[in-house]
Amino acid sequence: MTDMAHLGLYGLGTMGSALSLNILDNGFALHVANRTAEVTADFAKEAGALATRLTTHASLADMAKSMPRPRxxxxxxxxxxxxxxxxxxxxxLLEPGDTIIDAGNTDFHDTRRRTAKVEGRGLTFIGMGVSGGEEGARNGPSIMVGGTPEAWAGIRPMIHAISAKFNGEPCADHLGPDGAGHFVKTVHNGIEYADMQMISETYGMMRYGQGMDPAMIGARFEAWDQGVLKSYLVEITGKVLQAVDRETGGPAVDVILDRAGQKGTGRWTLIEALRLGQSASSIEAAVAARSWSSEKDTRVAGEAILGGTRGAVSLDDQDYADALLAARIIAYAQGFRLLAAASEEYNWSLDFARIAEIWRAGCIIRSALLDDISAAFRGEMPLGQLIFAPAFADRLKTTLPALRRVVAAAALGGHPVPALASALSFVDTFAMARGTTDLIQAQRDFFGMHGFERIGGASGQHGPWWD
Ligand SMILES: NC(=O)c1ccc[n+]([C@@H]2O[C@H](COP(=O)([O-])OP(=O)(O)OC[C@H]3O[C@@H](n4cnc5c(N)ncnc54)[C@H](OP(=O)(O)O)[C@@H]3O)[C@@H](O)[C@H]2O)c1
Structure with a gap:
């Protein structure tokens, strides 16, 4: 594909329509189509003055057939x-020289398979992760591209133009071949799940343990958004918790059923983590928490049978802020470990500093921490572990005591904090040279003759269990 390719977009839903307006706004001509044709007509009206660069079509096939080449x-x-x-x-419908760009949230295994299939037909295929929700798609998302360097060269000017900017730099880049872009987007969403869960656990402690009302907690989040916790998710949490329901006049959050949805990217992150012999425990905890939340009836029955009560908690605001910062660092660290494992497995040569950079604006997990994360990846980082990079090791040393206080208070008070607790256990495990899997190995040898490695000796040893 060359810089001159004519652009088409199929799927004018929330993201597609916002992205189309963004493309038009940046001076590009665009062809559009949608499964339901009326939506296309409505979109043309919504485009207003931008419609001068817009060509609408009745179907995907009509669009592909009538677009000039290359498409x-x-x-x-x-x-x-x-x-x-x-x-x-x-x-x-397309011909060599044309390109298909899947810009939705796709499982990267599908993207790898489709790349081979589409490129086998002489076409170019790009798997592209787009983050930032509707607002991001309209005004500048973070964009993670997978495909060949030639394919990237063909779309780079347009992608750079429509993407978010951080200090004038586009938050969009080519990250590797085939599924690399979609995988990085998947892990982005996994980190997003963990961060959202940790924030909601912190809210739960402050609300039900400290007895603070949502507006008070929202004000704390608003204040935290001015410091090291500065991030889109902390910012919107502050706003959401201070919002008032139009009907009841009470906190808006109180009229919402506590049953969280998920579309699959969190689950995909975990499945791939397990395939790669990894565990991103804070993301696992977040996915589990959403699944458990969907069992509302079971929880209602459980409260009656097991008598769940939430005890009082007395911690400082700073404890919650520090705990959240420590846990957020750990969630990012787990996400980057997973990216590293996948990069090695699939030979992607992912640039972790660059990934952190393109997440600094436009996407849902944008946060002040990402600037420091990119600096850490460019600097000294023992064993490639973010939690060992000097700046992050220092931060963890100062904030982990607060995370311990929060997790301990939660456990004693009966407040579920699966993500905060699993983050703490992760870092505690990696902060200790000798763990307890010596006993696991002994048990495995006892019941299955699996053998163990003797310290300073050979592997395949057996214990004296049957002497
Ligand atoms: N929403 C977000 O915040 C967000 C953020 C990042 C990425 N994404 C990803 O972006 C993609 C689109 O999401 P969205 O939120 O824009 O979805 P959406 O608002 O539900 O829109 C879906 C679009 O796909 C079309 N569509 C649905 N089923 C179809 C089918 N079987 N064949 C052809 N067209 C079909 C719909 O057409 P009709 O008008 O005919 O129904 C509509 O144009 C998804 O992969 C999503 O995961 C979403």
Whole structure:
């Protein structure tokens, strides 16, 4: 593909319509189509003055057929069958020199398979993660691109133009071949799950343990957003908790059913972590917490049977802020460990500092910490572990006591904090040279003759269990 490719976008839902307006706003001409044709007509009206650069089509096939060559068609439809069907259709309609860009949240294994399939037909395929929700897509998202360097060169000017900027630098880059962009986006979402869960656990302690009302807690989050915890998620938490429900006049958060949804990226992160022999425990805890939350009836029955009560907690505001910072560092560290493992497994040569940089603006996990994370990856980092980088090791040393106080108070008071607790156990495990899996090895040898490695000796040894 060359810089001159004509752009098309299929799927004018929340993200597709916002991204289309962004593309038009940046001076690019755009062809659009949508499964339901009325949506396309409505979109043309919404585009207003920008519609002068817009060409609408009745269907994907009509769009592909009538676009001048070379064509680059962005898909913004749900992962799975909708993407697969659109790609199959396009494979029959496009010609060598044309490009298909899957810009939705796709499982990177599908992207790897589709890259081989589409490129086998002589077309170019790009798997592109886009983060920032509707607002980001409209005004500048963070964009993670996977594909060949040539494919990237063809879309780079447009992607750089529409992406978020941090100190004038585009928060978009080519991260590696085939599934690399979608995988980095998946892990981004995994970290997002963990951060959201840790924030909500902190809210739970302050609300039900300290007896603070949502507006008071929201004000604390608003204040924290001025310091080291500065981030989009802390900022919106402050706003959400201070919002008032129009109907009841009470806190808006109180009228919301406590049952969280998920679309799959958190789960994909975990599945891949396990495949790679890793564990991103804070992300696992966040996915589990959402699953448990969906069992509302079981929880209602559980409260009656097991008598769950939440005891009083008395901690300083600073304890919560420090605990959240420590846990957030650990969640990022676990996400980057997973990226490192995948990079090695799939030969992606991911640039971790660059990934941290393109997450600094536009995306949901943007936070002040990411600037320091990119600096840490460019500096000294023993064993490539973020928690060992001097700046982060120092921060952990000062904030871990607070995380211990929060997790301990939660345990004693009966407040569930799965993500905070698992983050603490992770760092405690890696802060100790000798653990307790000597006993696991002994047990395995006892019941299964699995053998163990003797310290300073050979492997395949057996214990004296049957002497
Ligand atoms: N929402 C977010 O914050 C966000 C953020 C980052 C990434 N994403 C990803 O972006 C992609 C789009 O999400 P969205 O939030 O924009 O979804 P959405 O608002 O639900 O829109 C879905 C779009 O896909 C079309 N579509 C649905 N099923 C289809 C099918 N079987 N065949 C063809 N078209 C179909 C819909 O067309 P109709 O009008 O005909 O229904 C609509 O245009 C997803 O992969 C999502 O995970 C979303």
């Amino acid at each position: 680059a068609i962005i898909l913004m439809v749900p992962a799975g069958r909708p993407v697969e069907e659109a790609i199959d259709d396009l494979c029959d």
